Amino acid sequence: MTDLINATDPRQQFIPVSKNLIKTKLLENWKMTSSSHEKYTNLFKMLEVIWHHDMHDDLETLKSTYESMNPDNFQEIDYVESDVDLILEKFNQTMVDGNWSEISQEEIDEALEGEDILPISLDVRFDEFKNLKLYKLGETNKSVEIKKMYGLKTEYKSVKIFDYVLTILEFKNRDWFMEDRKRRKNYIGDEADGLHIRLFKDVPHLDLEVIFPNTSPSMRTIEKIKIGAPLIGGLVSLGMKYGPVLFGNSSGDTSLSLLGGLLTALGTYVFKTYTSYQKTREKFRSAVAKDMYFKGLANNESVLTYIVDMAETQEIKEAICAYMFISESEIKMTEHELDESIENWLKDNFSVDIDFEVDDALAKLEKMNLLEVASDGKLSVLGVEKALIVLDDYWDNLYDFVE
Secondary structure: OOOOOOOOOOOOOOOOOOHHHHHHHHHHHOOOOHHHHHHHHHHHHHHHHHHHHHHHHHHHHHHHHHHHHOOOOOOOOOOOHHHHHHHHHHHHHHHHHOOOEEOOHHHHHHHHHOOOOOOOEEEEOHHHEEEEEEEEEEEEEEEEEEEEOOOOEEEEEEEEEEEEEEEEEEEOOHHHHHOOHHHHOOOOOHHHOOOEEEEEEEEEHHHHHHHOOOEEEEOOHHHHHHHHHHHHHHHHHHHHHHHHHHHHOOHHHOOHHHHHHHHHHHHHHHHHHHHHHHHHHHHHHHHHHHHHHHHEEEEOHHHHHHHHHHHHHHHHHHHHHHHHHHHHOOOOOOHHHHHHHHHHHHHHHHOOOOOOOHHHHHHHHHHOOOEEEOOOOOEEEOOHHHHHHHHHHHHHOOOOOOO
């Protein structure tokens, strides 16, 4: 089993190809009779149902552990810190199985400092979190159309996109917010209780901060200029118009009507500036809300089902790739040779360059009693007919409660 972050290989371990495509291409990769094709198809089915059964048990364990801290529960939430530690540990293991990686602090800092698609920066109040976990799955670079100068100018920018982003958040309790006057206005209320889990898709790296629920818009310099320019221009205009009158005469000569006109004009410019500021903030909020509407995939308990299914799919793809290459290759391979063969095959057939988890794939085959390793490190597996018998026997004996 690998760690969440592979320090020796920067490539992702996530296989961004559907399970059906993988199975189809594997069966097309070698010439075989229709009988062999059917046997391998049945082998795939057996591996899928067995792995689904095992992962279902993991899912039920996650759900039962998460139940007391699920914000969507109608019952009053009552859990202790050790419960949170336990769910985070179990969750982390599931993320490892699904080839997720933790989002690093460096990536978070880059997102806070830059922007990709949305013309907005947000300040995130990280001090409000008691627990915070961020995971990513899959990275792609896309050329994105960016509108500038009120849509008059179009530019294309290469943007790093996280295929999936998952957040686990726990806010500090009410007392922490109430003990400081500045924090009180940011207290979300009872809906902040519990452990919040959110799953998003297609999140630009430098717009990562938009997925947080406790942010404040941080306007760019150009936006500040657009808001402040009318006020500054107005003050200059008022100074040129009323300055000689106000400062050229004695105070006694300044009429009340003149002061009234000055104050009215000044108030108008201030009001316009405030209105422009509020409109800009609302435009930012609308852009973020619209973006998040289409990126949100699942919340809280439903995320558990989603990620366990994704992990299960990754495990199966790894196992069937390893089995087929060992079974059908003309020469016996070592673990390293198998790793290279599968990586090259994925690159040639799907144009994806990944770090295939060969050790994890072999561990699955070994668990199913399908793998044999010779003293020289050469790998072999049971033939497809014997493998079907072994897997069928494994399935028949999953439950044996009668003595």
